[in-house]
Amino acid sequence: MPTPGPLIEMRGITKSFGAVKANEAVDLSVAPGEILGLLGENGAGKTTLMNVLFGAYAPDAGEILIQGQKVRITSSADALAAGIGMVHQHFHLAPRLTVLENLLIGIPGKSGRLDRAGGLARLAEISRQHGLTLDPDLPVSALSVGEQQRLEIVKALFRGAKLLILDEPTAVLAPREVDGLFSALRSMAAQGLGIIFISHKLNEVRALTHRCTVLRLGRVAGRVDDPANTTSAEMAQLMCGHEIVPPARGPSTPGAAVLTLDGISTSKHSGTVLRDVSLAVRAGEILGIAGVSGNGQRALAEVISGVRAPDAGQMTIAGQKVSRFSPREVQALGLGRIPEDRMTTGLVTNLPLADSMVLPRIGTAAFSAKGLLKPDAIRAFAEEQIKAYDIRCPGPMTRAGALSGGNLQKALLARELAFDPKVLIVSQPTRGLDIGAARFIHEKFLDMRAKGCGIIVIGEDLEELLVLCDRIAVMYEGRIVGTLDSADATIARLGLLMTGAEGHS
Amino acid sequence: MFRLEVRTSTPAWFNLALPLLAIVATLVLCSGLIALAGAGVLESYGVMFTASLGDSYAITETLVRAAPMIFTGLAVAVAFRAKFWNIGAEGQLLAGAVASCFVGAIPMPGPLAMLLMAIAGAAAGAAVALVPATLRVKFKVDDVVSSLLLNSVIYYALMALIEGPWKDSFSGYPISPPIEDSANFPVLIEGTRLHLGVVVALIAAPLIWFLIVRTTLGFRIRVTGENPEAARYGGINVERVLISTALLSGALAGLAGVGEVGGVHFQVMSDISPGYGYSGIVVAMLARLNPFGVVPAAIFLAAVMTGAEAMSRATGVPAFLSDVIQGTALLAMLVALLFTAYRVRRVGAAR
Ligand SMILES: Nc1ncnc2c1ncn2[C@@H]1O[C@H](COP(=O)(O)OP(=O)(O)OP(=O)(O)O)[C@@H](O)[C@H]1O
Ligand SMILES: [Mg+2]
Numbered sequence: 001m002p003t004p005g006p007l008i009e010m011r012g013i014t015k016s017f018g019a020v021k022a023n024e025a026v027d028l029s030v031a032p033g034e035i036l037g038l039l040g041e042n043g044a045g046k047t048t049l050m051n052v053l054f055g056a057y058a059p060d061a062g063e064i065l066i067q068g069q070k071v072r073i074t075s076s077a078d079a080l081a082a083g084i085g086m087v088h089q090h091f092h093l094a095p096r097l098t099v100l101e102n103l104l105i106g107i108p109g110k111s112g113r114l115d116r117a118g119g120l121a122r123l124a125e126i127s128r129q130h131g132l133t134l135d136p137d138l139p140v141s142a143l144s145v146g147e148q149q150r151l152e153i154v155k156a157l158f159r160g161a162k163l164l165i166l167d168e169p170t171a172v173l174a175p176r177e178v179d180g181l182f183s184a185l186r187s188m189a190a191q192g193l194g195i196i197f198i199s200h201k202l203n204e205v206r207a208l209t210h211r212c213t214v215l216r217l218g219r220v221a222g223r224v225d226d227p228a229n230t231t232s233a234e235m236a237q238l239m240c241g242h243e244i245v246p247p248a249r250g251p252s253t254p255g256a257a258v259l260t261l262d263g264i265s266t267s268k269h270s271g272t273v274l275r276d277v278s279l280a281v282r283a284g285e286i287l288g289i290a291g292v293s294g295n296g297q298r299a300l301a302e303v304i305s306g307v308r309a310p311d312a313g314q315m316t317i318a319g320q321k322v323s324r325f326s327p328r329e330v331q332a333l334g335l336g337r338i339p340e341d342r343m344t345t346g347l348v349t350n351l352p353l354a355d356s357m358v359l360p361r362i363g364t365a366a367f368s369a370k371g372l373l374k375p376d377a378i379r380a381f382a383e384e385q386i387k388a389y390d391i392r393c394p395g396p397m398t399r400a401g402a403l404s405g406g407n408l409q410k411a412l413l414a415r416e417l418a419f420d421p422k423v424l425i426v427s428q429p430t431r432g433l434d435i436g437a438a439r440f441i442h443e444k445f446l447d448m449r450a451k452g453c454g455i456i457v458i459g460e461d462l463e464e465l466l467v468l469c470d471r472i473a474v475m476y477e478g479r480i481v482g483t484l485d486s487a488d489a490t491i492a493r494l495g496l497l498m499t500g501a502e503g504h505s
Numbered sequence: 506m507f508r509l510e511v512r513t514s515t516p517a518w519f520n521l522a523l524p525l526l527a528i529v530a531t532l533v534l535c536s537g538l539i540a541l542a543g544a545g546v547l548e549s550y551g552v553m554f555t556a557s558l559g560d561s562y563a564i565t566e567t568l569v570r571a572a573p574m575i576f577t578g579l580a581v582a583v584a585f586r587a588k589f590w591n592i593g594a595e596g597q598l599l600a601g602a603v604a605s606c607f608v609g610a611i612p613m614p615g616p617l618a619m620l621l622m623a624i625a626g627a628a629a630g631a632a633v634a635l636v637p638a639t640l641r642v643k644f645k646v647d648d649v650v651s652s653l654l655l656n657s658v659i660y661y662a663l664m665a666l667i668e669g670p671w672k673d674s675f676s677g678y679p680i681s682p683p684i685e686d687s688a689n690f691p692v693l694i695e696g697t698r699l700h701l702g703v704v705v706a707l708i709a710a711p712l713i714w715f716l717i718v719r720t721t722l723g724f725r726i727r728v729t730g731e732n733p734e735a736a737r738y739g740g741i742n743v744e745r746v747l748i749s750t751a752l753l754s755g756a757l758a759g760l761a762g763v764g765e766v767g768g769v770h771f772q773v774m775s776d777i778s779p780g781y782g783y784s785g786i787v788v789a790m791l792a793r794l795n796p797f798g799v800v801p802a803a804i805f806l807a808a809v810m811t812g813a814e815a816m817s818r819a820t821g822v823p824a825f826l827s828d829v830i831q832g833t834a835l836l837a838m839l840v841a842l843l844f845t846a847y848r849v850r851r852v853g854a855a856r
Contacts, residue, residue, distance in 0.1 A: 305738065307737060307738060326740070326742075327737065327738055327739065337738070339738065344732070344734050344735065345734045345735055345737075345738045347732075347735060348728050348732040348735050348736075349732070350731045350732075351728065351731055355727070356735070359728060359736070360738075362724050362725070362739075363721060368721045368724075371720050372721070373723075
């Protein structure tokens, strides 16, 4: 439990980006041994505030105190020296170096040589204390995302961090890995470390943190002193300024199958292969695909999106057989797609948002004729969608990469839904989104379902799948090992199937 | 202490100011070399300026030099937009020159000859560019290396041609036979060398701009260059876009060679290009890959080249200075580009 006397205190922090006030007069403090939750909608200023603390941005006003002493932190090196460690959402590791070498980067060795023995000993000690095991000789490129995150945490501890900042650490983890992370964090806090934990998943925040600070539009909107005994709804109200009601999924009346896979297998490419996958999605139905990541979900999404041709099996969209497996073909047959990775396979971050919004349909009569673009139509379309989906950005010509995650997701959704797809495939639809934005996305899916669209949702968040889906199929090692009606499904049953423990249903 | 901080936005005037700044920085940096060579800096730059832009004849000479660099600059700009790293504009230019010289030597009516020369030269340049593009698309061969190496291959092929079958049997010089007189590009201003090809180059710039900004091919080129994965998932055939880009880029570089044969030299010799293909890279970078910017950038480099020759005659500073200025300009521009993405921030000394 927290002891009196703050470890770190931020006072009156203000930081603007041009006209945007990302932080305004923010106060925040963390006591030794305390896990502080930092909450807020997308764009509320959480990451900015932490970047100020970590020395990446200079604040326009305000001061930072460490154990009562005023400090100036102008670089991450300063922050590390002051005992502040940060695990960014995008990791900063050298992929070709080993775990141990990554730990030793920037640490002066004896007479210019790496102190391997000393490093190994410290690593072993940290691993033992907090259950953060890592193989020191594996190259980072061979680690899973969860292990890379573990390495980032160990790296911070290795440098003697007294305060650890974690920016949405659970967004990239499978549920089981989250448990491991939490027990490590609790063990660190027990040793007197201060921890700042950012997450959009309120049940995690309630389970882990001792206290919360809530930001809204860059200002402190409130504090929660007893998260464990505060409801998620109350926290959501603080974050958004209004109540968030989860959408109700009414009964569905599924029609004919709009997407069928029959005996689809893949082998050629790296990663998990698909083994004899058969499934059908009917019009007006949402089918969830659950599974620990790395069990073939990516390959499945690639086949359905037409980027990967299967070695065996058949696929139909709206009754038509898919023959060539090209993105253009499946699009033309009526498939819409919202990718897992918005930045790499979805949008073009360096070009105007409008370009990304018309990208898959640039060759259609709506946006071009005889090889010439229709710039006015493109602009008008983007403007219309920006309005309809309340995408927060200066305009259609803004660089797509300047938008926040939630707004990017809305833009992708707008782009796909504008053309009334018959089938929609989405991966991790609300990863990194605040509950208001997630709610909005869920509502849109339910609207599409009511209009007779068949939707496949690939996800790891079982609670989300249970709320959203009519049926849930579970993937394990490239196979579908069971399909449950959501009415019969429980997290426990799904969890069992996901480990491959239960046979076919 | 100073450090670089990521910029949150880039002011619009930067796009114009940066190249100008880079040019000023280049002239300042190079003034040291002129002084070292024992000449007056202001005097030398003065000679450079009057010789390249001082009167209308000088301006036409500079434009004649700029024309091939406009073409190669456009070739590189188009290719780099798609991140097809075409370093081979030099070889493509030479191929275009050879092909157009071959066609131009066949007797036929002038206008037809000129048209066929252009088509042959563009096709030859495109064919050369197709090689690195195909190697990249089919076998993932690095296009920087393959397009660069191909330049030497083409150069020595050209040498073999003019030392062999094309060798002038009277004089024994390694030059090709001249093209037909009727195939010589018309001169637009009496008493100058300003030929039709210069105008074509000046028209090509807005056409290429239109292609990149207003056509679906241009859209696909831009998207493929910025994010090939998103392009592929969005239904764009990335391989086909790369091949189309290469063909277009090679054709433009080939046209640079056509202009030199039809408008300036009327035959092919070993030094028909003083590195116009490589200068095209500098031009494209100075222009920030904007086809409109290619024209002033090419004129700047052309002025430096003509000016440096005159300066070397007047002040004894070696004409090599023109190469140094080009290289410095490229570096200065690359540094300037850094400032579009970053800004320098003053920070207090670390504790
Ligand atoms: N480098 C930047 N340049 C311009 N604006 C920025 C920059 N970084 C953040 N912003 C803006 O500042 C505001 C706060 O952004 P920040 O990333 O801190 O939000 P966040 O609370 O971390 O959101 P999320 O939950 O989506 O991660 C947003 O409006 C964002 O657009
Ligand atoms: Mg953030």
